[in-house]
Amino acid sequence: MFHSKAAWLNTLKPNFKVLPLKDRVLCGVGALLGLSISSLISWLALGNLNAWYIAPMGASSVLLFAVPASPLAQPWNMVVGNSIAALIGVTCAMWIPNQTEAFSVAVALAIVLMMTTDSLHPPSGAVAITAVLGGKAVQDLGYAFLFYPVLLNSVLLMAFAIFYNRLLGKPYPQRPQVNIRSADPTPTQKVSIRPVDIQQVLERQSQLLDISEYDLQKIILEAQQLANRRSLSQFSCRDIMSRQVLTLRAEDDIQSALEKFKQVNLMSLPVVGDLDRLVGNLALYEVVEWFKRAADPKASWENHVYQIMNPKVVTVRPDQPIEDLVPYFVERSFNYIPVVENQRLIGMISRADMIAALNQQIHFLKEKA
Structure with a gap:
């Protein structure tokens, strides 16, 4: 009897996530x-x-x-x-x-x-x-x-x-999760659920839902990615990363950093400090912006990499599955993602590494079928 009353009371509660x-x-x-x-x-x-x-x-x-x-x-x-x-x-x-x-x-x-x-x-x-x-x-x-x-x-x-x-790191106000490069759906949306699909379903609803269309898109796409993982053989970041990584030192002169960019023809390079600890990332466009400011007396003190680098870097752990990287390479157009262990840079994964690994997984699925 008590159990049935408790079950009935639970039907009155909202299906709401309880935060920590x-x-x-x-x-x-x-x-x-x-x-x-x-x-x-x-x-x-x-x-x-x-x-x-x-x-x-x-x-x-x-x-x-x-x-x-x-x-x-x-x-x-x-x-x-x-x-x-x-x-x-x-x-x-x-x-x-x-x-x-x-x-x-x-x-x-x-x-x-x-x-x-x-x-x-x-x-x-x-x-x-x-x-x-x-x-x-x-x-x-x-x-x-x-x-x-x-x-x-x-x-x-x-x-x-x-x-x-x-x-606190919460995006407020909420911003639309759209393709910033064009009016087309994002690359992931083109081969999965598209915003227009969600819009059509919401238009059929006769009641107002207390969730934004953008959040709904994000939840559905992330759930789909989790479902896709279950059908793929698992590669970890350690399996596909390059271990010999070209880096800049935080105290390097910006002019010498530019020379390194010329040698390797890359758009960005990781910046390390003592004991190869990753401390930032320097993009080529940041060096270009530095040259534009060179004539400004206020910017004359900027001579070293650490003064113009971006200290916030997206990184992955060596044991992470490579599927975690897909949104960065596909949706945000990353070219490289550093692999970090105990704050030390131990490798780098490029878009080419990802393409090769995913191509191998496609062959695996074909053979399995």
């Missing part, structure tokens, strides 16, 4: 800091105003810091949705004497207009109600309520959310 404790705490810290800082700035700007901060910002912070990937949490939704709701709420408060009717109509109209402008933001419903039930302080403001505190609160909280989420 550390991530949950960071979401809470983000809301704490975001609300505190935006509230303080609002108070400094509107200190003599009774309605200097509004409660719906608490609901907005849940979206901005707990689920920033949600389409409902994007900056457009936050600012435009709250502004529309405030405008409708103030108008209804002025023209509809009965408060129950006023806030009911305000929320209904706000939903329709937000969905029409693609700015749906659930906390905005509370903004509309606040405009009606906020008391004399809000009523005295009239349409100024839209600009302060609503727009001021929204912009401040949104600005901190952008800073905080990016500080």
Whole structure:
């Protein structure tokens, strides 16, 4: 009996991913800091105003810091949705004497207009109600309520959310996962599920899904890659990497680095420090940009590789399967990926290495069939 009740209760729960404790705490810290800082700035700007901060910002912070990937949490939704709701709420408060009717109509109209402008933001419903039930302080403001505190609160909280989420490495606002080189589908999409396929399925849906089309594409493609791995023989990065790697030293003179580029005809080279620890990557275009700045007195101090290199490098481990590298070579047009073990550069995998390995896997599958 108890088991059946527990099973029934589970049907009421959302099918939602539970984040690790550390991530949950960071979401809470983000809301704490975001609300505190935006509230303080609002108070400094509107200190003599009774309605200097509004409660719906608490609901907005849940979206901005707990689920920033949600389409409902994007900056457009936050600012435009709250502004529309405030405008409708103030108008209804002025023209509809009965408060129950006023806030009911305000929320209904706000939903329709937000969905029409693609700015749906659930906390905005509370903004509309606040405009009606906020008391004399809000009523005295009239349409100024839209600009302060609503727009001021929204912009401040949104600005901190952008800073905080990016500080944690979360992409916010969400950006479309599209082919940056042309309007065509990406190379992987051409031979698998395409964006237009997902669009057609979503158009048949009769309800709004709280996930962006771009995230849905990414999830489907990554799931497909995992499925494809199960049908392929496994090569590791160690199996196909080149062990003799041409490198630059961090303290090398930039002129000498250019000479090395000329010798090998490569577009980028890894940069190592003591004990062959990988410390960065220098692309040929960065050397070209350095030459363009040569006449600028401010850039005269740049003489060594470490001063113009990119310290952020995508690397792989020697025991990783080569399928992990496909998105970098296909979607992001990488030419080389360093192989690192204990922070030391031990090899390099080129696009040619990948083509040779995948070609071998194709032959393997043909023979197996």
